[in-house]
Amino acid sequence: MSRLLNIIVPCFNEEETVGPFYEEVVKLDPFFTKEDIKIEIIYVDDGSRDRTLERIKELRKQDERIRAVSFSRNFGKEAAIYAGLEHAKGDLVVLMDVDLQDPPHLLPEMIGHINAGYDSVATRRVSRKGEPPIRSFFARTFYKIMHKISKTDIVDGARDYRLMTRQVADAILSMGEYNRFTKGIFGWVGYETKWLEYENIERTRGETKWSFWKLFLYSLDGIMAFSTAPLAISSFFGMLFCVLAFLLIIVTIVRKALFGDPVSGWPSLVCIISLVGGVQMFCVGILGQYLSKTYMEVKKRPIYLVKEEI
Ligand code: UDP
Ligand code: MG
Numbered sequence: 001m002s003r004l005l006n007i008i009v010p011c012f013n014e015e016e017t018v019g020p021f022y023e024e025v026v027k028l029d030p031f032f033t034k035e036d037i038k039i040e041i042i043y044v045d046d047g048s049r050d051r052t053l054e055r056i057k058e059l060r061k062q063d064e065r066i067r068a069v070s071f072s073r074n075f076g077k078e079a080a081i082y083a084g085l086e087h088a089k090g091d092l093v094v095l096m097d098v099d100l101q102d103p104p105h106l107l108p109e110m111i112g113h114i115n116a117g118y119d120s121v122a123t124r125r126v127s128r129k130g131e132p133p134i135r136s137f138f139a140r141t142f143y144k145i146m147h148k149i150s151k152t153d154i155v156d157g158a159r160d161y162r163l164m165t166r167q168v169a170d171a172i173l174s175m176g177e178y179n180r181f182t183k184g185i186f187g188w189v190g191y192e193t194k195w196l197e198y199e200n201i202e203r204t205r206g207e208t209k210w211s212f213w214k215l216f217l218y219s220l221d222g223i224m225a226f227s228t229a230p231l232a233i234s235s236f237f238g239m240l241f242c243v244l245a246f247l248l249i250i251v252t253i254v255r256k257a258l259f260g261d262p263v264s265g266w267p268s269l270v271c272i273i274s275l276v277g278g279v280q281m282f283c284v285g286i287l288g289q290y291l292s293k294t295y296m297e298v299k300k301r302p303i304y305l306v307k308e309e310i
Contacts, residue, residue: 003091005032005039005111008084009098010077011056012046016205017098018055022066024104031108037092042067044084047074053308060310068310077209078180079304081160085173087309094163099203102161106196110163119191120164123198124157130202135212142219149229153187154222155195162186177225178296178303181218184226224293231290234283241276 007025011018025041032039043056045068053070060066069083081095092114096102102123110121128136143156160182164172171189172182186193210218223230255261 002036002038004089005037005092005094006084006088006090007039007041008044008081008088008093008095009041010044010046010080010084010095011048011052011098012074012077012080012209013048013050013052014098014206015048015051015055017100018043018052018059020205021096021098021100021104022059022063024100026063028104028107035111037111038065040065040067040088040090042069042084042087043098044068044080045070046077046080047071057310066310068308069306070308070310072305072307075304077160078182081182082173082180083304083306085169088169091166092163093166093169095160097159097161099206101201101203102159103198103201106161106198107163109196113194113196114163114165117192118194120162120168120186121194121196122155122186123159123161123196124155125159125200126157126197127200128157129200131200135215138212138216138219142222146223146226149223150184150227152184152226154183154226155187158183158186164191167191176303178299178301179221179225179293180303181222181225184222188226220289224289228290230286234286237279237283241279 009018009021022041025039043066045053045056047070053068056066056068060068067087069087071080071083084095085093092111094107094110096104106123113121128139131139140156143154146154168189168191171191172185175185175189
């Protein structure tokens, strides 16, 4: 029985890479014919400001199997993945970066695992070769923290490169949250997943869309989307300070009663007030972060807006 495979590729200012990506994928055509798989590439143009969409349209003239969804503005990769999944009707769906850091030549192996009964095949890179060391350090720390504070399985080095069955794609689509952290969502839905490992491949053309700051904010989003541990931390601080205050009261009373020490010291008072004030602000901040996420969810804004479909 013939199957349809949707290849979803989010693109943001990728005029240099959409072409080479297509070339790589069509190299696999003999394999697809052999397996009786029809393919359909869905480029999701995430509000690119360069000639990405024009390049996709040119490709479309050569090949009918190319489709595109173009956003009204940049909504981010997570939104692009969601849009791609919504537009994919295939029996199999694969998510891939357009910069060839997710090598298409792994597809035959991935499809092999699906044929063998897995529901999804995920990839992780075992090295971070070619990445600035501080970036690797923070990335590793993030995964360590995540591992400790969240029940959801979020794998270090996991890429968004994933092949899944219709059932898994539908499961991911059923999670219509606005603050999307796809790596967590994959772990959350479960299903039988096969992990493939490969060495990090550096981007050949174009440049990364992630600045350090963007990644940092993204990691905070991830923590808040899949853990409520920061809220527990603020309760912990609250308790800790209550106990400390209680001990201090006893010490002060005893000193006054037994030794007749005058209750003195505004320097210590200032220190205590600023410390407690700081911790309070910090905890209110954590609360505020969750509230703001809740606020965005409650608004039920669309995850993306389409300007053009091809
Ligand atoms: N991307 C996107 N929207 C964005 C940022 C990135 O669709 O706002 C796409 C980008 O075109 C690429 C993929 O997401 O196909 C991964 O981005 P990038 O290669 O810049 O990230 P990195 O590989 O450096 O983590
Ligand atoms: Mg990349």
